[in-house]
Amino acid sequence: MIPALEELIEFLRLFPGIGEKSARRMAFYLLKLSPDKLDTFAESVLAVKSITKCPRCGMFTQEDLCEYCRSSHRERSTICVVEEVQDVQAIEQTGIYKGLYHILGGHISPVDGIFLPDLNISSLFERIDASVREVIVATNPTLEGEATANYLIEQLRSFPVKITRLATGLPIGGDLSILSPITVRNSLQNRKDQ
Numbered sequence: 390m391i392p393a394l395e396e397l398i399e400f401l402r403l404f405p406g407i408g409e410k411s412a413r414r415m416a417f418y419l420l421k422l423s424p425d426k427l428d429t430f431a432e433s434v435l436a437v438k439s440i441t442k443c444p445r446c447g448m449f450t451q452e453d454l455c456e457y458c459r460s461s462h463r464e465r466s467t468i469c470v471v472e473e474v475q476d477v478q479a480i481e482q483t484g485i486y487k488g489l490y491h492i493l494g495g496h497i498s499p500v501d502g503i504f505l506p507d508l509n510i511s512s513l514f515e516r517i518d519a520s521v522r523e524v525i526v527a528t529n530p531t532l533e534g535e536a537t538a539n540y541l542i543e544q545l546r547s548f549p550v551k552i553t554r555l556a557t558g559l560p561i562g563g564d565l566s567i568l569s570p571i572t573v574r575n576s577l578q579n580r581k582d583q
């Protein structure tokens with residue numbers, strides 16, 4: 390096998406859900422592309438290096454602040470706390486949420502070696518000022534998500550904000566990003582005071 394091709398296949402195998410067979414198929418597809426297309430592909434991969442995390446909320450961005458923190462159309466009185474960036478997409482798809490976000494970057498999971506200092510939590514407490522009236526805890530309906538939510542709610546009680554949580558009834562074990570927009574919208578609309 391040609392070393393360059395072998396190296397490419399090894400790399401493609403690192404992608405989630407991509408096995409040896411799929412990686413080979415993708416590599417051979419790339420071999421068929423024109424030099425121009427390959428350049429465009431390589432440039433879009435390199436452009437990923439310019440994406441950083443918003444220092445305020447943890448969302449991905451290519452600017453100083455993310456699109457939500459920069460926007461003058463978002464309600465600054467509400468912060469919705471989610472585990473991952475893809476959960477923001479799930480909330481946005483409901484079309485009813487106009488507030489800001491805070492992305493934890495995961496959940497507490499001692500088994501996987503993920504503890505509080507590994508999460509984007511202290512920056513959440515730092516951004517709760519007089520303009521913030523409600524914090525919605527929207528972690529995933531999993532055991533780890535529940536544990537993370539319980540810890541967060543406990544800590545948030547020392548702040549003068551209303552704390553709410555997505556309504557129960559979400560399928561246990563599912564991530565927000567794989568639930569239907571209607572399910573997420575219902576749980577958001579029927580969120581409960583904590």
Ligand SMILES: [Zn+2]
Binds near residue numbers: 446447459
């Ligand atoms: Zn942001």
